Amino acid sequence: MPDTLMAHIGEDRAKYDGAVVPPVFQNSLFTFKDWDDIDAAFDDRTNRPIYTRLVNPTTRIAEQKIAALAGASGLDLEARLTASGMAAVSAAVFHAVSAGDHVVAVKNVYGPTNNFLNSYLRRKIGLETTFVSGSALQDFEQAITPKTKLIVLESPSSAVFSLQNISEVAKLARSKGILTMIDNTWATPLYQKPLDMGIDLEIHSASKYLGGHSDVVGGVIIGSRERMHSITVQEGELFGGTIAPWTSWLITRSLRTLSMRLERHQTNALQVAVFLEKHPKIRQVRYPGLKSHPQYDLGCQQMSGFTGLMGFELDTDDLTRIKRFFNSLEYFQIGVSWGGHESLIYAPAISYLKELPPDRFKDLGISMGDMRISVGLEDANDLIQDLSDSLNKM
Numbered sequence: 001m002p003d004t005l006m007a008h009i010g011e012d013r014a015k016y017d018g019a020v021v022p023p024v025f026q027n028s029l030f031t032f033k034d035w036d037d038i039d040a041a042f043d044d045r046t047n048r049p050i051y052t053r054l055v056n057p058t059t060r061i062a063e064q065k066i067a068a069l070a071g072a073s074g075l076d077l078e079a080r081l082t083a084s085g086m087a088a089v090s091a092a093v094f095h096a097v098s099a100g101d102h103v104v105a106v107k108n109v110y111g112p113t114n115n116f117l118n119s120y121l122r123r124k125i126g127l128e129t130t131f132v133s134g135s136a137l138q139d140f141e142q143a144i145t146p147k148t149k150l151i152v153l154e155s156p157s158s159a160v161f162s163l164q165n166i167s168e169v170a171k172l173a174r175s176k177g178i179l180t181m182i183d184n185t186w187a188t189p190l191y192q193k194p195l196d197m198g199i200d201l202e203i204h205s206a207s208k209y210l211g212g213h214s215d216v217v218g219g220v221i222i223g224s225r226e227r228m229h230s231i232t233v234q235e236g237e238l239f240g241g242t243i244a245p246w247t248s249w250l251i252t253r254s255l256r257t258l259s260m261r262l263e264r265h266q267t268n269a270l271q272v273a274v275f276l277e278k279h280p281k282i283r284q285v286r287y288p289g290l291k292s293h294p295q296y297d298l299g300c301q302q303m304s305g306f307t308g309l310m311g312f313e314l315d316t317d318d319l320t321r322i323k324r325f326f327n328s329l330e331y332f333q334i335g336v337s338w339g340g341h342e343s344l345i346y347a348p349a350i351s352y353l354k355e356l357p358p359d360r361f362k363d364l365g366i367s368m369g370d371m372r373i374s375v376g377l378e379d380a381n382d383l384i385q386d387l388s389d390s391l392n393k394m
C-alpha cells in the first residue's frame, strides 16, 4: 500500500546508523578505493554515485519512492528528480523530438510548456506543434501527420480542468509509433497512473503536491528503466537540470504524508466546490470532482481521487466588484502556484490584461471574473466562511 511504501521503500537505514530520517548527502562528488573501483562505477554510472549531477543517494531515496507510487501493476519504472517541473518538461520533450519533427499537444497545457513548444522550439529547431482541444480522440487522429513524434497531454489540465481519455490516446499513439507524455501534476502519481494506461513518460512539478509545503521547486520524470537511462545520460547529464540534495530530502519528507494530505485536500475541495456551485454570485465552477463536470465519469474511470485546485467564475465583469471580492479574502492568500498546505487564490485576468484589451476576452473564452483557487489543509468550514463573507462584500 502507498502509505507503507512511502514510509519504507528506498531507505536502507542500516547504512546510516539506523537513522530514522535519512541523511542529506550534501556533496558534489564521491570517492573510490582504487582504479578498479572507480572504473566499475563508470560502467554503472546511472546507479552508482560518482558526481551529484547524475546520481545522489539522498535524491535516489525520493526517486525510488516516486517510481513505486507511479507503477500500479509491476511495471519496471524509474523516476528521476529534476531542478523544476519545467526542467522535467524540457528534458522529456527533447528526449522525444529532433529538428523538423511535429508534436500534437493539448491547447490548455501549462503556459510555459505551451510557450516552449509553440514559440521557443519552433524558433530554435523548427519544431511544429498542433494544439488540440483533446476532449475527443478525433482531435488527435486529425492532427497526427507522418512527422508526428510526440503527443503531449495534461489531464486534468491545471488551467481549465478538462480531461483527455488517457488509455485511448495512448493506444492510438502506440499504433502509430508516436511517443506520449503527460503532465500528471494535478492528479499526482497517487491518484492517476498514466504509465499503467500506456503512456511513455509522466512528468510532474514536484513544487506542487509532491513537495506539498510550498518550500521546494522541483520536478520529476517517470518512465521505463530503458527510457530513463537514455534521459539520464543525455538530457540529464547534458542540460544538467539536477535537483539539489536538500530539495530531494524535503520531497522525501513530504512523500510520507502525501496520501493523508491529498485526502484532506480532496474532502476540503469538494466541500468548497459544492458551496461555490450553489452560490447565486457564481456563474460556474470548474472542478473534475463535481458531478456537474462534463467529464466527471471519465475522471472517475481514470483517477482514484481528486485534488484541491479548481476554477470558478464570478457572476460579474465589473472589475471594481471583482477586486473587492479578491481583496477581502482572509484565509485564501493571493499568489501563483498551488498544491501547498495553504489556500491560495489567483485571477487569470491579472496576466491576460497585460497582453489583451478586456473587449477581446469574450472571443477567447476568458472571463474577467475567472478565479483559480488552491484549496489547502485549513478547516473547510473556515474556508467556506471566508469565501462566503467575501462574496457578500462583492
Ligand SMILES: *Cc1c(COP(=O)(O)O)cnc(C)c1O
Residues within 6 Å of the ligand: 084, 085, 086, 087, 110, 158, 183, 185, 186, 204, 205, 206, 207, 208, 217, 218, 219
Ligand atoms: C507548476 C507547474 C509546472 C512547472 O513546474 P515548476 O516546478 O514550476 O517548473 C508544470 N506543469 C504544471 C501543471 C504546473 O502546475
